[in-house]
Structures are given as C-alpha cells and as structure tokens.
Amino acid sequence: MKKSLSVILALCLALMMAVPALADGYTLQDPNVTAPGEIPVVKEKITLSIGITQDSNTLSYEYGENYMTTYLEDLTGIHLEWVLYPATGSDANSKLRLQVSGGEELPDILEGFDLDTDSVREAYGQAGALIPLNDYIGTLDYYHSQALAKVPEVIEGQDMWKLGRSLDGNYYGMLRLYRTLPNFYSARAWINRDFVAALGMEMPEEAPTQEWFVEFLRGVRDNDVNGNGDPNDEVPLVGGTGWQQNVLYWILKQYTYMNYADSFLQIEDGKLSNAYTKEGFKEGLKFARSLYEEGLIPDYAFTQDNASYVAMIAAETPFVGIGVSGSCSAFGANMPIMDPIPVVQGPDGYAVCGYFSQNPNFEQCITKDCEHPEAAFRMFDAENYEKDFILVQRWGEPGVDWVLAEEGSRGMYDEMGLPGYFTVLQSVWGVPQKSHWAGKFLGGVDYDNLNSRFTWDGNEANNEYKNALAVAKQVNYKPDEYIVKIIYSVEEQEDWANTRAAIATYVKQSMAEFATGVRDIDAEWDSFQEAIKGMGSEELLAMDQAAYERTMAD
Ligand SMILES: [Ca+2]
Numbered sequence: 252m253k254k255s256l257s258v259i260l261a262l263c264l265a266l267m268m269a270v271p272a273l274a275d276g277y278t279l280q281d282p283n284v285t286a287p288g289e290i291p292v293v294k295e296k297i298t299l300s301i302g303i304t305q306d307s308n309t310l311s312y313e314y315g316e317n318y319m320t321t322y323l324e325d326l327t328g329i330h331l332e333w334v335l336y337p338a339t340g341s342d343a344n345s346k347l348r349l350q351v352s353g354g355e356e357l358p359d360i361l362e363g364f365d366l367d368t369d370s371v372r373e374a375y376g377q378a379g380a381l382i383p384l385n386d387y388i389g390t391l392d393y394y395h396s397q398a399l400a401k402v403p404e405v406i407e408g409q410d411m412w413k414l415g416r417s418l419d420g421n422y423y424g425m426l427r428l429y430r431t432l433p434n435f436y437s438a439r440a441w442i443n444r445d446f447v448a449a450l451g452m453e454m455p456e457e458a459p460t461q462e463w464f465v466e467f468l469r470g471v472r473d474n475d476v477n478g479n480g481d482p483n484d485e486v487p488l489v490g491g492t493g494w495q496q497n498v499l500y501w502i503l504k505q506y507t508y509m510n511y512a513d514s515f516l517q518i519e520d521g522k523l524s525n526a527y528t529k530e531g532f533k534e535g536l537k538f539a540r541s542l543y544e545e546g547l548i549p550d551y552a553f554t555q556d557n558a559s560y561v562a563m564i565a566a567e568t569p570f571v572g573i574g575v576s577g578s579c580s581a582f583g584a585n586m587p588i589m590d591p592i593p594v595v596q597g598p599d600g601y602a603v604c605g606y607f608s609q610n611p612n613f614e615q616c617i618t619k620d621c622e623h624p625e626a627a628f629r630m631f632d633a634e635n636y637e638k639d640f641i642l643v644q645r646w647g648e649p650g651v652d653w654v655l656a657e658e659g660s661r662g663m664y665d666e667m668g669l670p671g672y673f674t675v676l677q678s679v680w681g682v683p684q685k686s687h688w689a690g691k692f693l694g695g696v697d698y699d700n701l702n703s704r705f706t707w708d709g710n711e712a713n714n715e716y717k718n719a720l721a722v723a724k725q726v727n728y729k730p731d732e733y734i735v736k737i738i739y740s741v742e743e744q745e746d747w748a749n750t751r752a753a754i755a756t757y758v759k760q761s762m763a764e765f766a767t768g769v770r771d772i773d774a775e776w777d778s779f780q781e782a783i784k785g786m787g788s789e790e791l792l793a794m795d796q797a798a799y800e801r802t803m804a805d
C-alpha cells in the first residue's frame with residue numbers, strides 16, 4: 252500500500268513539475284522563450300554574443316569545434332557568437348572598463364573579467380551596463396534553484412544569493428558554485444614521515460600535542476635523520492612567502508585563530524575582532540620565538556620565496572622536517588614521504604584549522620544591449636539541466652576526457668563519505684584543448700562536490716591525493732564560526748585600502764621581529780597595540796563590522 256501511494260505521489264509531483272507555474276507577478280516578456288524547465292529554452296533559434304577573457308589554451312570556442320559550446324547550443328537552442336577579449340586579464344578588464352565608461356555597445360553576455368569583484372559589478376550595474384537579474388531569481392531559475400537547494404550550507408540556512416547582492420539591492424551576476432574541497436582547508440603543512448620513523452616516534456592520527464611537535468623538531472635538529480652522515484644539515488621547520496607558507500600564521504593557530512588574510516579578522520557571536528589584539532597572539536609569538544632561539548626555524552623561513560622553499564623540500568637528500576605550504580605539487584620525488592601533519596594542539600588543547608569559505612561566483616552577467624535577457628538567463632539556468640555538466644567545464648568531454656566510475660570505486664575523498672564518481676582519462680586543464688572554456692561557465696552549481704570526486708589509482712605521488720589526506724586531517728577542527736564574506740562598497744574599498752595595507756605590513760613585520768627577538772613582545776606589547784590603533788585599526792574594524800552585518804542581513 253505504502254509503495255503504491257508513493258508512486259502516485261511521485262506521479263503527481265512529476266506532473267506538477269512538468270508545468271511549472273511562474274511565481275506571482277512575473278510573466279515572460281519574450282514570446283520566443285519557453286516555460287521555465289523546458290528544453291530547449293527558445294522556440295526559434297537565436298544568437299547571443301558573449302564576451303570572454305580569451306584563454307590561450309582554448310583552441311576554439313566555436314560551435315561544432317568546442318564540446319561545451321556545442322552541448323549548450325544543442326541543449327538550449329541559443330547560438331553563441333564569441334567576442335574574445337585579450338588573454339591578459341588586466342588588459343581585458345581595462346578594455347571592458349573603457350567600453351562601459353564610453354557607453355559603447357557591449358556583448359549580450361559577459362563572462363569572467365573582474366566581474367566577481369563586488370564593487371566592480373556594482374559600479375557597472377550603477378552605470379547601466381548590466382541588467383539586474385532580480386526578477387528572474389525565483390522565477391526563471393528552474394534547475395538552478397533545485398541545485399542550489401541541495402548545497403549543504405543552504406540546508407544549514409545560508410542564502411547564497413546574498414553573497415552576490417550589490418549594495419543597491421540588485422543582483423547583477425548569475426550565481427555559480429564551483430569549488431574544490433582542498434581549498435576550504437588550504438592552511439596545510441607537511442611532515443617528513445621518514446624522519447618521524449627515524450626518531451622512533453609515531454605520527455598521531457589526530458591532533459598531536461605541542462610537546463610531540465617540539466620533540467619532533469628537536470629530534471630533527473639533533474640527529475642525522477636523513478642518514479647522510481651529517482647530523483647538522485637538517486632543517487626542522489620552514490616556510491616561505493608563497494601560497495599559505497607563512498610559518499608564523501601556522502604556528503599561532505595553536506593559540507588563536509588566524510585567517511591568513513591581511514585583515515587578521517576573527518569572529519565570535521557575529522562580532523569581528525583582530526587577532527593581533529589577542530592574548531593568544533602574544534603567547535603564540537613567544538612560542539615562535541622560543542622555537543627560533545632553539546634553532547628550530549631558520550630566519551630565511553620568514554623571507555624566502557616559493558622557488559627557494561620548494562627547492563628545499565624537493566632536494567635529492569631530504570632535509571626538511573616540516574614544510575608549511577598550501578601546495579605540495581612541486582615536492583617532486585619527495586611528495587610521497589611528505590605527509591600532511593594534523594592540526595597541532597596548543598598548550599591548552601586549543602586546536603583549530605584554517606577555514607576558507609568557498610563562495611559562489613557572480614561573474615556571469617547580462618548587459619544592457621541584450622535583446623533576449625530572459626533567454627540568456629535561461630541558458631545560465633540550463634547548465635544545471637544535467638548534473639554531470641558541472642564536470643564538463645573543468646574536466647572536458649564525457650567519454651573522451653573522463654568517464655563515470657563504477658559504483659564503489661575508490662575516490663580521493665572516500666574517508667569523507669564521497670566515493671569516486673568519475674575517472675579522468677586525459678587532462679585537458681592548462682593544455683591546448685577544445686573541450687571547454689577553461690573553467691568559465693555560466694550558472695552551474697556543484698552541490699555534490701562532484702568536481703573533487705575523481706577516482707584514485709593508488710599512486711601516492713599524486714598532489715590531489717595528498718591534498719585529500721590533508722583535508723581529512725582538518726575537517727574535525729573547522730572553527731565553529733567563520734567569516735563567510737564581506738561585501739564592500741566602492742567607497743569603502745577605496746577609502747580604506749591604504750589603512751588596511753599599512754596595518755597588515757606593520758603587523759606582519761612586527762610578527763617576524765617579535766619571533767626573531769629583534770623586538771621583545773612583553774616589553775613592547777602595549778606600544779605595539781597603540782601603534783596599530785594610531786594607524787586607524789579601530790575605525791577600520793568598525794567599518795568591517797558594519798559591512799559584514801550588511802552583507803549577512805536577510
Ligand atoms: Ca639534524
């Protein structure tokens with residue numbers, strides 16, 4: 252009985268969905284556009300022009316040649332006419348800026364440029380170059396809204412659309428969501444597992460204590476753990492100036508939350524504060540100084556560039572104990588032995604990982620010159636017609652560049668309940684190709700983390716595999732509360748840019764000086780606080796707070 256009832260219910264639902272009702276107060280203006288949910292999205296074929304920052308590896312964007320273009324045209328009935336802007340992003344942005352300020356005719360659709368910068372998008376909207384999508388959201392976003400409702404954060408009560416809302420209340424960009432799991436947890440560090448074994452230590456599964464951490468560093472310093480006969484060539488802990496390589500940020504997380512951005516912002520119960528005012532910040536720097544004084548961190552760890560850093564890690568005879576960096580892709584033959592170190596506990600048991608919210612992107616816009624805006628929006632929506640399309644825009648043509656995996660395949664993120672979904676046959680990323688638009692797409696929502704769910708072949712010398720291991724070691728230490736996004740007005744952005752940069756420079760320089768003992772943090776703590784206040788930190792914080800509350804308001 253129950254079964255037949257559910258079948259009837261499912262039939263009723265299917266019928267209801269087949270004839271979608273438009274939300275109250277909205278009627279399609281364009282007689283050529285089909286009802287939301289219908290494919291193709293137009294009755295008679297139309298042509299829309301699309302302006303894009305050209306990708307030099309994309310050999311052709313044209314219908315019949317580029318797989319993604321061909322798929323979309325066959326699906327929607329919309330032919331795309333390509334307007335290719337310079338391949339250098341800044342040149343493309345400048346060209347578009349001049350066109351907008353000159354009131355020139357624009358392509359119907361704009362994709363990319365610097366349109367994901369909220370202040371830029373708002374300025375173009377205010378100038379009348381972009382049309383607001385407000386009326387289409389909740390009415391024409393048939394497949395998109397279904398996909399968006401499945402994003403875990405939405406279930407937790409986050410409205411993702413407001414992350415693309417301009418200060419005038421308008422939405423000038425289509426929401427697309429494309430993210431990779433490792434980027435949520437990019438504050439990584441890598442430990443030489445052979446050195447751990449050489450010291451007779453065992454790598455803890457979960458957050459090692461600070462005692463364990465220091466014992467390892469001292470062990471690397473005092474012993475010939477790489478077995479080359481020289482007990483003094485090892486470097487216990489190192490970082491650099493490349494991506495997520497700030498060794499002090501990484502160490503301080505044993506005491507207080509560091510967001511790795513130049514703002515140093517923290518959040519508690521919706522109230523923002525700056526890490527550099529916290530007792531934990533001071534204690535963390537004192538701990539860093541003790542490591543430095545013991546010879547466990549070399550002074551170049553604060554200044555060397557990425558090339559020098561990876562050259563150290565990738566050396567033929569490994570000599571680095573722990574390397575702090577977001578990426579391990581250039582570790583070469585040493586990649587397999589450099590394991591992600593779990594979050595280290597501070598002396599009071601404080602343990603937190605860096606967490607970087609992967610927000611939707613709003614860089615796909617419809618311009619004032621588009622005569623078929625409803626059709627354009629429906630094309631954005633149609634990218635969610637088939638779930639697997641999200642894979643096309645990054646991984647290329649199904650059956651050629653990748654294939655769906657057999658059920659139960661070992662995936663990179665198995666431990667996180669995300670079994671393998673597809674297998675890459677050939678990489679079409681960063682190489683000449685005609686499979687996709689090099690990561691640009693119009694409105695797809697990857698609600699199921701498909702993009703990260705490729706199968707793993709058991710090869711340990713795989714950057715993605717190492718990243719997956721690093722994610723698994725951090726997910727349990729995600730901060731309870733984090734700053735999702737702050738949208739600034741053009742004025743706020745401009746008025747505070749110098750203050751923000753000056754404070755960041757001063758704080759970062761002071762951190763290195765406190766850690767290396769050039770300045771004494773106990774003696775100078777109060778003057779350090781006064782100096783930052785004198786630069787305007789409290790006024791800046793008040794502005795950040797107001798902008799954050801405005802961004803997150805319903
Ligand atoms: Ca040594």
Ligand SMILES: [Ca+2]
Binds near residue numbers: 485
């Ligand atoms: Ca040695």
